[in-house]
Amino acid sequence: LLMIVTIDGVAASGKSSVSSGVAQALGVPYVSSGLLYRAATLLGLEADLDLRGAPDLLNLLGAHPVRLEPLAGGNRVWQGERDLTDDLHSTRVDRGVSVVAALPEVREWVDAQLRALPEPFVAEGRDMGTNVFPHAPHKFYLTASARIRAERRARERPEDVPAIEADLQRRDELDTVQSAPAPDALVIDTGPLDLQGVIDTILTRLH
Numbered sequence: 001l002l003m004i005v006t007i008d009g010v011a012a013s014g015k016s017s018v019s020s021g022v023a024q025a026l027g028v029p030y031v032s033s034g035l036l037y038r039a040a041t042l043l044g045l046e047a048d049l050d051l052r053g054a055p056d057l058l059n060l061l062g063a064h065p066v067r068l069e070p071l072a073g074g075n076r077v078w079q080g081e082r083d084l085t086d087d088l089h090s091t092r093v094d095r096g097v098s099v100v101a102a103l104p105e106v107r108e109w110v111d112a113q114l115r116a117l118p119e120p121f122v123a124e125g126r127d128m129g130t131n132v133f134p135h136a137p138h139k140f141y142l143t144a145s146a147r148i149r150a151e152r153r154a155r156e157r158p159e160d161v162p163a164i165e166a167d168l169q170r171r172d173e174l175d176t177v178q179s180a181p182a183p184d185a186l187v188i189d190t191g192p193l194d195l196q197g198v199i200d201t202i203l204t205r206l207h
Protein backbone atom coordinates (compact mmCIF):
# COMPACT_ATOMS: atom_id res chain seq x y z
CA LEU A 1 0.00 0.00 0.00
CA LEU A 2 2.80 2.48 -0.74
CA MET A 3 0.49 5.06 -2.26
CA ILE A 4 -1.53 8.18 -1.57
CA VAL A 5 -4.72 8.01 0.53
CA THR A 6 -6.94 11.13 0.34
CA ILE A 7 -9.27 12.19 3.16
CA ASP A 8 -11.41 15.21 2.30
CA GLY A 9 -14.41 16.68 4.05
CA VAL A 10 -16.21 19.71 5.44
CA ALA A 11 -14.76 22.01 8.15
CA ALA A 12 -14.33 20.39 11.56
CA SER A 13 -15.39 16.95 10.31
CA GLY A 14 -12.38 15.42 12.10
CA LYS A 15 -10.16 15.17 9.03
CA SER A 16 -6.85 15.91 10.71
CA SER A 17 -7.36 13.60 13.72
CA VAL A 18 -8.63 10.84 11.43
CA SER A 19 -5.79 11.33 8.95
CA SER A 20 -3.22 11.28 11.73
CA GLY A 21 -4.69 8.03 13.10
CA VAL A 22 -4.82 6.37 9.68
CA ALA A 23 -1.29 7.52 8.85
CA GLN A 24 0.10 6.22 12.13
CA ALA A 25 -1.61 2.85 11.61
CA LEU A 26 -0.06 2.66 8.12
CA GLY A 27 3.32 3.98 9.31
CA VAL A 28 3.33 6.89 6.84
CA PRO A 29 3.16 10.70 7.27
CA TYR A 30 -0.03 12.67 6.78
CA VAL A 31 -0.26 15.99 5.02
CA SER A 32 -2.68 18.67 6.18
CA SER A 33 -3.27 20.97 3.20
CA GLY A 34 -5.49 23.35 5.20
CA LEU A 35 -2.45 24.41 7.22
CA LEU A 36 -0.89 25.99 4.13
CA TYR A 37 -4.08 27.98 3.45
CA ARG A 38 -4.07 28.96 7.10
CA ALA A 39 -0.39 30.02 6.96
CA ALA A 40 -1.03 32.23 3.92
CA THR A 41 -3.96 33.80 5.80
CA LEU A 42 -2.00 34.37 9.02
CA LEU A 43 0.89 36.02 7.19
CA GLY A 44 -1.49 38.18 5.14
CA LEU A 45 -3.27 39.33 8.31
CA GLU A 46 0.01 40.06 10.10
CA ALA A 47 1.21 42.13 7.13
CA ASP A 48 -2.15 43.98 7.05
CA LEU A 49 -2.82 42.94 3.47
CA ASP A 50 -6.22 42.87 1.81
CA LEU A 51 -6.87 39.11 1.82
CA ARG A 52 -8.66 39.34 -1.55
CA GLY A 53 -5.51 40.55 -3.29
CA ALA A 54 -3.49 37.66 -4.67
CA PRO A 55 -0.45 39.58 -6.03
CA ASP A 56 0.57 41.07 -2.66
CA LEU A 57 -0.03 37.79 -0.88
CA LEU A 58 2.03 35.85 -3.42
CA ASN A 59 4.85 38.40 -3.17
CA LEU A 60 4.88 37.95 0.57
CA LEU A 61 4.92 34.15 0.31
CA GLY A 62 7.62 34.27 -2.33
CA ALA A 63 9.86 36.55 -0.27
CA HIS A 64 9.57 34.44 2.91
CA PRO A 65 8.89 30.85 1.88
CA VAL A 66 6.62 28.66 4.01
CA ARG A 67 7.35 24.98 4.47
CA LEU A 68 5.00 22.18 5.56
CA GLU A 69 6.58 19.43 7.64
CA PRO A 70 4.33 16.35 7.33
CA LEU A 71 4.95 14.30 10.48
CA ALA A 72 2.74 11.31 11.35
CA GLY A 73 1.76 12.68 14.76
CA GLY A 74 0.93 16.25 13.69
CA ASN A 75 2.04 18.60 10.92
CA ARG A 76 4.13 21.69 11.54
CA VAL A 77 4.44 24.77 9.34
CA TRP A 78 7.62 26.82 9.25
CA GLN A 79 8.60 30.17 7.83
CA GLY A 80 12.37 30.15 8.07
CA GLU A 81 13.12 29.51 11.75
CA ARG A 82 9.66 30.56 12.90
CA ASP A 83 7.19 27.79 13.77
CA LEU A 84 3.76 29.14 12.70
CA THR A 85 1.78 26.06 13.72
CA ASP A 86 0.35 27.22 17.03
CA ASP A 87 -0.95 30.47 15.50
CA LEU A 88 -2.90 28.82 12.67
CA HIS A 89 -6.10 27.88 14.51
CA SER A 90 -7.23 31.25 15.86
CA THR A 91 -10.77 32.46 15.18
CA ARG A 92 -9.26 35.32 13.13
CA VAL A 93 -7.58 32.83 10.78
CA ASP A 94 -10.73 30.63 10.73
CA ARG A 95 -12.71 33.66 9.51
CA GLY A 96 -10.25 34.84 6.85
CA VAL A 97 -9.06 31.57 5.38
CA SER A 98 -11.91 30.88 2.92
CA VAL A 99 -11.31 34.21 1.19
CA VAL A 100 -7.63 33.37 0.74
CA ALA A 101 -8.43 29.80 -0.35
CA ALA A 102 -10.69 31.17 -3.10
CA LEU A 103 -7.70 32.77 -4.87
CA PRO A 104 -6.52 30.56 -7.77
CA GLU A 105 -2.91 31.77 -7.33
CA VAL A 106 -2.90 30.67 -3.71
CA ARG A 107 -4.39 27.29 -4.67
CA GLU A 108 -1.58 26.81 -7.18
CA TRP A 109 0.97 27.73 -4.52
CA VAL A 110 -0.46 25.08 -2.17
CA ASP A 111 -0.91 22.41 -4.86
CA ALA A 112 2.69 22.74 -6.06
CA GLN A 113 4.01 22.14 -2.55
CA LEU A 114 1.78 19.10 -2.06
CA ARG A 115 2.66 17.51 -5.38
CA ALA A 116 6.37 17.84 -4.56
CA LEU A 117 6.09 15.64 -1.45
CA PRO A 118 7.51 12.10 -1.60
CA GLU A 119 4.93 9.25 -1.49
CA PRO A 120 3.49 7.48 0.39
CA PHE A 121 1.32 9.67 2.61
CA VAL A 122 -2.24 10.41 3.69
CA ALA A 123 -3.41 13.79 2.30
CA GLU A 124 -6.18 15.68 4.05
CA GLY A 125 -8.18 18.72 2.90
CA ARG A 126 -11.05 19.68 0.59
CA ASP A 127 -9.85 18.83 -2.90
CA MET A 128 -7.15 16.20 -2.37
CA GLY A 129 -9.15 13.48 -4.16
CA THR A 130 -10.65 15.70 -6.85
CA ASN A 131 -8.00 18.17 -7.86
CA VAL A 132 -4.57 17.58 -6.33
CA PHE A 133 -4.32 13.76 -6.40
CA PRO A 134 -7.10 12.60 -8.76
CA HIS A 135 -5.28 9.31 -9.38
CA ALA A 136 -5.02 8.33 -5.70
CA PRO A 137 -6.34 4.75 -5.39
CA HIS A 138 -8.04 5.28 -2.00
CA LYS A 139 -10.33 8.26 -1.39
CA PHE A 140 -12.56 9.14 1.55
CA TYR A 141 -14.87 12.06 2.31
CA LEU A 142 -16.02 12.91 5.86
CA THR A 143 -19.29 14.65 6.72
CA ALA A 144 -21.31 15.41 9.87
CA SER A 145 -24.09 17.86 10.74
CA ALA A 146 -23.04 21.44 11.53
CA ARG A 147 -24.27 21.05 15.11
CA ILE A 148 -22.20 17.95 15.81
CA ARG A 149 -19.11 19.55 14.28
CA ALA A 150 -19.65 22.73 16.32
CA GLU A 151 -19.96 20.70 19.52
CA ARG A 152 -16.69 18.95 18.77
CA ARG A 153 -14.90 22.17 17.89
CA ALA A 154 -16.23 24.00 20.96
CA ARG A 155 -13.71 21.96 22.94
CA GLU A 156 -10.87 23.72 21.05
CA ARG A 157 -12.20 27.30 20.73
CA PRO A 158 -13.28 29.98 23.23
CA GLU A 159 -16.62 30.71 21.48
CA ASP A 160 -19.89 28.92 22.33
CA VAL A 161 -21.56 26.24 20.17
CA PRO A 162 -24.08 28.49 18.31
CA ALA A 163 -21.34 31.00 17.35
CA ILE A 164 -19.06 28.22 16.13
CA GLU A 165 -21.92 26.56 14.25
CA ALA A 166 -22.70 29.84 12.45
CA ASP A 167 -19.02 30.26 11.50
CA LEU A 168 -18.82 26.66 10.25
CA GLN A 169 -21.94 27.07 8.10
CA ARG A 170 -20.55 30.26 6.64
CA ARG A 171 -17.23 28.57 5.89
CA ASP A 172 -19.04 25.53 4.34
CA GLU A 173 -20.81 27.91 1.96
CA LEU A 174 -17.64 29.77 1.00
CA ASP A 175 -15.79 26.46 0.52
CA THR A 176 -18.53 24.77 -1.56
CA VAL A 177 -16.67 25.14 -4.85
CA GLN A 178 -13.59 23.15 -3.80
CA SER A 179 -15.39 20.81 -1.38
CA ALA A 180 -17.30 18.37 -3.59
CA PRO A 181 -16.51 14.69 -2.91
CA ALA A 182 -14.64 12.86 -5.66
CA PRO A 183 -16.98 10.50 -7.56
CA ASP A 184 -14.83 7.58 -6.45
CA ALA A 185 -14.62 8.61 -2.77
CA LEU A 186 -16.29 6.66 0.02
CA VAL A 187 -18.47 9.17 1.92
CA ILE A 188 -18.47 8.54 5.69
CA ASP A 189 -20.99 10.23 8.00
CA THR A 190 -18.91 10.63 11.17
CA GLY A 191 -21.94 11.77 13.24
CA PRO A 192 -22.65 8.39 14.86
CA LEU A 193 -18.98 7.33 15.05
CA ASP A 194 -16.20 8.22 17.46
CA LEU A 195 -12.67 8.95 16.23
CA GLN A 196 -11.50 5.34 16.38
CA GLY A 197 -14.69 4.25 14.59
CA VAL A 198 -13.90 6.50 11.63
CA ILE A 199 -10.26 5.39 11.54
CA ASP A 200 -11.30 1.72 11.61
CA THR A 201 -13.86 2.26 8.81
CA ILE A 202 -11.08 3.62 6.62
CA LEU A 203 -8.47 1.02 7.56
CA THR A 204 -10.93 -1.80 6.81
CA ARG A 205 -11.30 -0.45 3.28
CA LEU A 206 -7.55 -0.33 2.79
CA HIS A 207 -6.92 -3.97 3.62
Ligand code: C5P
Pocket residue numbers: 011012015033034035037038097098099101124125126127128171175178
Ligand atom coordinates in the same frame (compact mmCIF):
# COMPACT_ATOMS: atom_id res chain seq x y z
O1 C5P B 1 -9.00 21.88 6.94
P1 C5P B 1 -9.05 23.25 7.54
O2 C5P B 1 -10.36 23.56 8.18
O3 C5P B 1 -7.89 23.56 8.42
O4 C5P B 1 -8.91 24.21 6.28
C1 C5P B 1 -8.96 25.61 6.44
C2 C5P B 1 -9.52 26.25 5.18
O5 C5P B 1 -8.59 26.08 4.11
C3 C5P B 1 -10.83 25.70 4.66
O6 C5P B 1 -11.94 26.32 5.28
C4 C5P B 1 -10.77 26.02 3.17
O7 C5P B 1 -11.16 27.34 2.93
C5 C5P B 1 -9.29 25.91 2.88
N1 C5P B 1 -8.90 24.64 2.27
C6 C5P B 1 -9.10 24.48 0.92
N2 C5P B 1 -8.66 23.35 0.29
C7 C5P B 1 -8.03 22.38 0.99
C8 C5P B 1 -7.84 22.52 2.38
C9 C5P B 1 -8.30 23.66 3.00
O8 C5P B 1 -9.67 25.35 0.28
N3 C5P B 1 -7.58 21.31 0.36
